[in-house]
Amino acid sequence: MTQKYSAEIVPLNEEKIGTAAHGKATFEIVGDILKIHISMKDTPKNTQHWEHFHGFPDGKEAQIATKAQDVNGDGFVDLPETESVSGTTMVPFDAAPHDMNVPNDTYPVSDENGSFEYEKEVPLNKLQAKFKEVFGTDDLELDKRVIYVHGVPEDLELPDTIAGAVGHYDQHVTLPIAVGKIVKD
Numbered sequence: 001m002t003q004k005y006s007a008e009i010v011p012l013n014e015e016k017i018g019t020a021a022h023g024k025a026t027f028e029i030v031g032d033i034l035k036i037h038i039s040m041k042d043t044p045k046n047t048q049h050w051e052h053f054h055g056f057p058d059g060k061e062a063q064i065a066t067k068a069q070d071v072n073g074d075g076f077v078d079l080p081e082t083e084s085v086s087g088t089t090m091v092p093f094d095a096a097p098h099d100m101n102v103p104n105d106t107y108p109v110s111d112e113n114g115s116f117e118y119e120k121e122v123p124l125n126k127l128q129a130k131f132k133e134v135f136g137t138d139d140l141e142l143d144k145r146v147i148y149v150h151g152v153p154e155d156l157e158l159p160d161t162i163a164g165a166v167g168h169y170d171q172h173v174t175l176p177i178a179v180g181k182i183v184k185d
Contacts, residue, residue, distance in 0.1 A: 003029040005142045007180030009040065009149060012065060014177075016076050017152050019044055019114060021178040025147050032125055034140075036093060038108075038118040043177060044152050045114040050094075050107045050173060053182065055145040056087035057135040062146045064179040072161050079150070079164030079174045086146050086179075090135070091127065093118055093147075098126040100134060103167045107151075142182050149178040 005027040011020040023040035043049055055062040065082040072081070079089075091097050095106035097120060108116040128138035152158075154172050164174040 004185040005182050006185050007147050007182045009038075009147060009178045009180035010064070011042075012176045012179050013076055017044060017156065017175075017177060019177075021114070021149060023149075023178065025180060025182070027142055027182065029124065032123060034097075034122040034124050034127060036097070036118065036120045036122065038093060038147075038149075039115075040108075040110070040117075040149060040178070041113075041115050043110045043114045043116065043149065044156070045110055045112050047151050047153050048105065048107050048109045048173070049116065049149050049151040049177070050092070050102075051118065051147065051149045052089045052092045052102065053142070053145040053147050054082070054086045054088060055090050055141065057137070059137075059141060059144060060087070061144045062086045062181075064146050064181050065176065074159050074161040076159070076162055077176060078162045078171065079176060081163075082148070082176060082179075086148070089148075090145065091131070091140070093120065097122045098130055100127075100130045103169055143184040145182045147180045147182060148176050150174050150176050152177065
């Protein structure tokens, strides 16, 4: 039996980054394969965009972040500010989602128009095994998750109040630019 999920991806931080990133994600579970397709437009151009699904390991339903999550009042919703409503970063949409190795350089890069497409077929058994190792359950519960797209050009001036550095990747890499609630179709 095929299970289908989708997310309408809407802009976040658009007033501050100068572009309203938006798109659509679809997830289809067919047998032991998770097929992922993400199509984005109006992202910062020629920029690598980290993208993941976020959620709560305890099964609580994640919600998308809005301007209301800007708790420090700097005009940006940064990665740590999303956690209260969206939970933690869970599965990356990179070259190998089933490895769940979030900080890396294998995410999509937008073209000169700010568009990109991401398509991947992921071995579900490998992803579920790694998910269980990290979060204690093998149930991805996609309909309780949200998708985030991150990333602005390094030359965009960001205030010191923005948090969210991961390893040697700074806030330019982790700043959320778009978000969508994953729903079962």
